Amino acid sequence: xxxxxxxxxxxxxxxxxxxxxxxxxxxxxxxxxxxxxxxxxxxxxxxxxxxxxxxxxxxxxxxxxxxxxxxxxxxxxxxxxxxxxxxxxxxxxxxxxxxxxxxxxxxxxxxxxxxxxxxxxxxxxxxxxxxxxxxxxxxxxxxxxxxxxxxxxxxxxxxxxxxxxxxxxxxxxxxxxxxxxxxxxxxxxxxxxxxxxxxxxxxxxxxxxxxxxxxxxxxxxxxxxxxxxxxxxxxxxxxxxxxxxxxxxxxxxxxxxxxxxxxxxxxxxxxxxxxxxxxxxxxxxxxxxxxxxxxxxxxxxxxxxxxxxxxxxxxxxxxxxxxxxxxxxxxxxxxxxxxxxxxxxxxxxxxxxxxxxxxxxxxxxxxxxxxxxxxxxxxxxxxxxxxxxxxxxxxxxxxxxxxxxxxxxxxxxxxxxxxxxxxxxxxxxxxxxxxxxxxxxxxxxxxxxxx
Numbered sequence: 001x002x003x004x005x006x007x008x009x010x011x012x013x014x015x016x017x018x019x020x021x022x023x024x025x026x027x028x029x030x031x032x033x034x035x036x037x038x039x040x041x042x043x044x045x046x047x048x049x050x051x052x053x054x055x056x057x058x059x060x061x062x063x064x065x066x067x068x069x070x071x072x073x074x075x076x077x078x079x080x081x082x083x084x085x086x087x088x089x090x091x092x093x094x095x096x097x098x099x100x101x102x103x104x105x106x107x108x109x110x111x112x113x114x115x116x117x118x119x120x121x122x123x124x125x126x127x128x129x130x131x132x133x134x135x136x137x138x139x140x141x142x143x144x145x146x147x148x149x150x151x152x153x154x155x156x157x158x159x160x161x162x163x164x165x166x167x168x169x170x171x172x173x174x175x176x177x178x179x180x181x182x183x184x185x186x187x188x189x190x191x192x193x194x195x196x197x198x199x200x201x202x203x204x205x206x207x208x209x210x211x212x213x214x215x216x217x218x219x220x221x222x223x224x225x226x227x228x229x230x231x232x233x234x235x236x237x238x239x240x241x242x243x244x245x246x247x248x249x250x251x252x253x254x255x256x257x258x259x260x261x262x263x264x265x266x267x268x269x270x271x272x273x274x275x276x277x278x279x280x281x282x283x284x285x286x287x288x289x290x291x292x293x294x295x296x297x298x299x300x301x302x303x304x305x306x307x308x309x310x311x312x313x314x315x316x317x318x319x320x321x322x323x324x325x326x327x328x329x330x331x332x333x334x335x336x337x338x339x340x341x342x343x344x345x346x347x348x349x350x351x352x353x354x355x356x357x358x359x360x361x362x363x364x365x366x367x368x369x370x371x372x373x374x375x376x377x378x379x380x381x382x383x384x385x386x387x388x389x390x391x392x393x394x395x396x397x398x399x400x401x402x403x404x405x406x407x408x409x410x411x412x413x414x415x416x417x418x419x420x421x422x423x424x425x426x427x428x429x430x431x432x433x434x435x436x437x438x439x440x441x442x443x444x445x446x447x448x449x450x451x
Contacts, residue, residue, distance in 0.1 A: 013102030019111030026115035037139035067120035181298025197343035210262035225292030328387025
């Protein structure tokens with residue numbers, strides 16, 4: 001099921017899937033309208049001669065013009081799309097190309113113009129001139145519908161240009177990546193697998209003499225998703241405990257350890273069928289994707305945009321500041337949610353030892369590299385301090401606030417070593433004092449506390 005879901009997500013995110021469906025629909029529509037015209041004979045022409053009274057030569061001319069224009073515009077749209085992908089990859093990061101490829105408006109506009117071309121070709125084929133032995137045939141309803149599609153296509157083209165111009169703006173690209181990440185976090189957290197192991201179950205795991213048997217990966221690529229509930233069910237049915245050797249987003253190599261399995265009651269090895277079954281619970285593909293469970297990839301996308309913006313060749317501080325703002329909002333959302341604990345239990349035994357990221361891991365991912373690249377940029381340091389204060393408002397956990405305090409210490413160190421102007425240092429020190437004082441305060445009771 002995990003592999004089918006991954007396959008469907010990849011197909012749905014391709015540039016050809018939606019246009020193909022629309023082309024098939026246009027073929028069905030063309031044949032359907034021609035059949036209706038054939039069954040109604042000259043009813044449309046006789047009742048509405050001004051709308052449906054075009055002769056065979058006029059209908060051919062109009063359909064030929066529409067089809068030629070549609071395929072020309074379709075080629076233009078594909079060219080603009082490829083040009084946009086190249087621009088986005090070069091200016092921001094190639095890791096957001098997938099977001100543009102699966103953009104539904106782009107796919108629909110591409111499919112619409114190709115569909116017009118195919119529709120006109122099919123209707124053209126049905127037009128016959130009148131002769132001594134044949135009264136001829138012109139499908140008036142089908143021809144008029146082609147004209148309607150041509151008129152709608154003008155609006156579609158204007159919409160496409162507007163959409164492309166809007167979608168390549170830095171603020172919109174970053175916002176889209178951030179919103180997608182938050183949406184993914186909403187689905188994953190606080191959704192839990194099994195029960196969190198208590199102290200007695202953890203002690204039982206530590207004191208039990210277990211023989212771990214490695215199950216090797218059957219593919220090479222990035223770990224996109226894990227069927228955690230299925231893994232827990234497998235461990236429960238076989239009275240075993242499973243230890244994951246990789247985190248989501250990690251690169252896995254063929255024939256290297258994927259998981260380790262230990263059986264409580266026996267010391268047997270996993271069978272070939274069980275190893276194949278365990279491999280089937282993991283989605284491993286050529287690239288990372290946030291579509292399933294890899295929330296960290298959403299952070300990675302925005303961090304990469306910020307690093308590209310701070311590079312000497314681009315030096316776009318404003319874009320980097322926007323990235324810091326969005327990363328702060330994402331961490332603020334995460335700060336009030338319960339993250340997955342590594343030890344999961346069922347039936348009184350630890351069944352799953354997950355390799356998960358804790359809150360501090362996400363904080364480091366969002367702040368460390370940007371701070372290192374912009375440690376001489378006072379705007380970046382000030383913005384990170386503001387983000388830390390925003391995140392601190394959403395959590396009263398000592399551990400989580402301690403992770404935020406460590407970031408304050410790192411920013412202070414960067415201030416002392418890289419900022420050369422006393423004016424800039426004073427700004428950061430003032431903000432730093434405010435943030436530290438805020439993090440030291442007790443949390444307001446209205447905000448939920450996560451241990």
